[in-house]
Amino acid sequence: QVQLVESxxxxxxxxxxxxxxxxxxxxxxxxxxxxxxxxAPGKEREFVxxxxxxxxxxxxxxxxxxxxxxxxxNAKNTVYLQMNSLKPEDTAVYSCAAAGTYYVPREYDYxxxxxxxxxTVSS
Numbered sequence: 063q064v065q066l067v068e069s070x071x072x073x074x075x076x077x078x079x080x081x082x083x084x085x086x087x088x089x090x091x092x093x094x095x096x097x098x099x100x101x102a103p104g105k106e107r108e109f110v111x112x113x114x115x116x117x118x119x120x121x122x123x124x125x126x127x128x129x130x131x132x133x134x135x136n137a138k139n140t141v142y143l144q145m146n147s148l149k150p151e152d153t154a155v156y157s158c159a160a161a162g163t164y165y166v167p168r169e170y171d172y173x174x175x176x177x178x179x180x181x182t183v184s185s
Contacts, residue, residue, distance in 0.1 A: 064088040064160045064174040071156060071179030074148055078183070082143040084158030084176055091139040092116070095161040097172055098132060098143045100154035100181075109169065110156070111143060121166065126152075148183045156181050 070082040082098070097112035111122045111132035120132050129148075134141040141158055157178040161167035 064091075064094065066158050066160060066174055066176035068156065068158055068176045068179040071181045073182045073184065076148060076150055076183055076185050078148050079144070079146045080148065080181060082145065082156055082158075082179060082181070084141045084143075086139045086141070086160065092136040093162065094174075095163055095167050095171075096132075096134060096141040097159045097161065097167065098141075098156060099159060099169070099172075100152075100156045101178075102151075102154040105154075107157075107169075112166065113141065114166075115164075119166070145181070148181075150183045150185045152181060153183050154181060155179065 065087045068084045098110040099107050100110050101107040113120045113132045117134050129146050131144045155178040158176045159172035160174040161171040163171050
């Protein structure tokens with residue numbers, strides 16, 4: 063079992079920045095592929111970014127590429143999402159998730175999810 067707790071969300075003006083954190087506890091954090099997802103009101107959950115167990119491989123959705131960066135610190139059992147140049151369309155609940163795979167996981171591979179943190183970007 064892996065427990066995930068997100069933090070760092072809030073209200074920010076368009077063009078601003080936020081850094082989300084996701085602290086993990088339970089099983090060995092470094093064994094898991096980690097991902098960030100978001101869900102806006104009335105919309106389906108969408109993939110934002112993922113990072114391999116050692117941080118060697120990262121993937122970002124086209125909608126955030128060049129603005130968001132996923133990273134991890136296995137010594138701190140934490141994954142981060144640095145979000146720059148935020149836009150109102152980035153407004154959503156952001157959740158982190160863990161997948162016990164050695165390949166790039168699909169959404170259904172993520173077995174553990176956090177509760178999410180709200181990010182609101184005002185225009």
